[in-house]
Ligand SMILES: Cc1cc2nc3c(=O)[nH]c(=O)nc-3n(C[C@H](O)[C@H](O)[C@H](O)COP(=O)(O)OP(=O)(O)OC[C@H]3O[C@@H](n4cnc5c(N)ncnc54)[C@H](O)[C@@H]3O)c2cc1C
């Protein structure tokens with residue numbers, strides 16, 4: 180039965196995020212920290228939407244979700260219809276609901292954020308899709324007209340999956356290649372289970388396979404299949420290879436050891452949790468260690484919270500700016516603080532300290548922020564503020580640069596000096612080779628799941644346009 184919407188619900192109903200598991204559970208387990216909403220809670224929270232007539236939330240959302248519309252449906256308990264609508268604009272809504280930084284996207288733009296508490300848009304998006312899938316929702320492709328084209332997609336991260344989703348819904352035959360044993364890219368292997376459990380991606384794989392997407396996993400292009408061979412197997416190619424080269428740091432003492440690379444650490448932990456064997460990603464156990472994590476983004480937050488769960492003796496995050504200027508989601512910073520991570524804000528690493536080749540600490544200097552021409556406050560060292568922090572392991576989490584494979588150039592795909600792939604200007608995502616397209620982090624630089632999805636969905640439409648033009652030319656010839 181559908182519920183009647185109360186347009187003034189926001190006046191007497193406070194913003195209510197889903198409950199989280201108790202701290203003692205969170206500090207020792209890797210499962211997602213949020214419990215699901217009950218049907219009643221989801222409807223109550225959805226009803227808080229003002230339907231203000233000028234949905235800034237939709238504009239701030241990179242995929243421009245029809246937020247007020249699916250909130251209304253969820254408020255009325257019409258979950259299957261809400262799930263249909265969620266999927267019209269987003270290929271992985273259950274993922275975005277979990278890990279988008281809503282506090283600087285949709286929820287920041289919510290009219291109620293100015294004093295009443297934003298609608299919990301992300302949590303409701305997650306609820307709608309989880310609940311609909313539980314009740315048997317599946318994409319309806321009965322109206323889809325099959326097209327005679329085959330597209331090869333390399334990379335099963337959010338960019339590759341979003342491209343596969345849109346192409347399949349438009350009748351194009353799709354094969355997705357990935358070097359890993361499971362789909363998801365960083366969603367499955369980089370981002371820890373306490374934010375996004377691997378089973379969410381396994382469930383999405385079943386759905387995509389049900390729609391006809393063919394996955395070839397454990398298959399690295401350039402090693403198992405040559406790129407030139409792949410080109411001849413498909414009418415067009417899409418690359419969503421991500422960015423995997425760590426931003427390098429150069430600190431005195433680094434050569435003496437004690438350093439843990441962030442992504443290897445996170446991927447090794449996920450593989451350990453699931454008994455997966457990924458060559459090059461050993462399990463690094465920091466139980467009992469004094470851990471410092473350098474950096475202030477999402478990767479740094481995932482590392483500190485992983486170290487807490489592994490039972491590190493102490494975990495500190497060292498960041499050169501203040502909390503306000505951290506690049507990652509403030510929600511994750513808050514969770515890290517609650518879980519016992521200490522933060523050394525305004526702290527610049529100076530060098531690693533070893534005794535008998537064993538890491539014992541990190542020298543830092545305190546900073547203050549000064550205005551700069553590019554608009555972002557720059558840290559400036561405060562003279563005489565040097566200090567030593569104890570450490571037996573230091574994780575470097577300074578972000579990632581592009582990692583274009585050597586074979587790209589031979590395909591006619593050009594890259595900038597930074598390594599980012601050049602695309603456009605005629606068709607979104609089209610590279611120097613007109614039949615090859617790219618999107619996600621390898622084009623934009625390390626960013627967000629939702630921006631990778633947005634770019635890849637647009638690129639999928641470009642691929643269809645390109646194939647239609649090719650077909651028209653063939654007919655004329
Ligand atoms: C630790 C960490 C935490 C993050 N947390 C968040 C967060 O909370 N919220 C958020 O929005 N974003 C977060 N991000 C960013 C987000 O994960 C990325 O922006 C997003 O995954 C990019 O998607 P993509 O598809 O471009 O690349 P990826 O997710 O990196 O996927 C690329 C895929 O290509 C495959 N591949 C590469 N080369 C080959 C080859 N030669 N042959 C076959 N397969 C290949 C890889 O195996 C991988 O599966 C985080 C990133 C990191 C590193």
Ligand code: SF4
Pocket residue numbers: 239240241242243244246269275276279281284285286300301304629
């Ligand atoms: S996709 Fe992300 S930004 Fe858009 S509505 Fe969902 S949680 Fe908000």
